[in-house]
Amino acid sequence: MSPRRSSLPDLLLRARDELLAAVVPPACASCGHVLARAHQLLCDRCRAELPWLGPARCGCCGLPRPCGPPCPARDAAFSAAWAPLAYDGTARRLVAALKFGGALPVAQLMAAQIAAGAPRELLRDVVLVPVPLHPARRRARGFDQAGRIAGALADRSGLPLVRCLRRGGPATRQLGASRATRRASGRLAITVADAVPPRVLLVDDVHTTGATFDACARALRGAGAAEVAAVAYARALRR
Ligand SMILES: [Zn+2]
Ligand SMILES: [Zn+2]
Known part of the structure; x- marks a missing residue:
């Protein structure tokens, strides 16, 4: 016979949970303020201040219009790019x-916001491919953020996910190095490790210069992908 809900062990467990919540209260993933409701990830203020990007966007580079001239993705191997937020x-x-x-539930929130806002054609008949993290970084971190977002997006959308890309080269990348420098120095050594789907949607956390998406798309196109588009959670705006 199962114990009644109000049994002493249940009361003790509930008291323990309440005590834990009082000692380590749930905090906003953005600002760290204590949350009124434990199931939320963001406080009301941070949620209200999310920097949503409007609909007037260049479909190629994902920047608000006008993105150029010239469009920074004019020579890119990916055909479209989109992100919900700046x-x-x-x-x-x-x-x-x-x-x-390591706030992994954040990946669920990111996937939900991508799935809710992405242009429908971007999510149609594609296979999700996360941008690979360098193996040394993945070992140090214990997980890869693009893989987490892509996994959550696959769960939510029903789209298949294939981890067919690998990243080589040095583990550290020069911060601030220009796109041309990074490409020339071979720091974005992306290789294809598995069969490549015909229509790919690359997934990453941030779309900065587009050099990483471009290197991934080039590798995929070189291995037979007919079309490669890119989605990220946040798009860096040029200043
Ligand atoms: Zn907050
Ligand atoms: Zn553009």
Whole structure:
């Protein structure tokens, strides 16, 4: 016979949970403030301040119009790019929370916001491919953030996911190195490890210069992909 809900062990367990919540209260993943409701990830203020990007966007590079001239994705191997948010404020802090704080439920929130806002054609008949993390970084971190977002997006959308890309080269990348420098120095050594689907949607946390998406798309196209598009949670705006 199962114990009644009000049995002493149940009461003790509930008291323990309440005590734990009082000692380590649930905090906003962006600003760290204590949350009124434990199931939320963001406080009301951070949620209200999410830097949503409007609909007037270049379909190729994902920047608000006008993106150029010239469009920064004019020579890119990916055909389309989109992100729900600007890489700023709350979105920037959420990316850091996922990447460095290991706040994995944040990946679920990111996938939900991508799935809710992405142009329908971007999510139609595609296979999700996460941008690979360098193996040394993955070992150090214990997970890869693009893989987490792509996995959550696959669960939510029903789209298949294939981890067919690998990243080689040095584990550290020069921050601030220009796109041309990074490409020339071979720091974006992307290789294809598995069969490549014909229509790919690359997934990453942040779309910065587009050099990483471009290197991934080039590798995929070289291995037979007919079409490659890219989606990220946040798009860095040029200043
Ligand atoms: Zn907050
Ligand atoms: Zn553009």
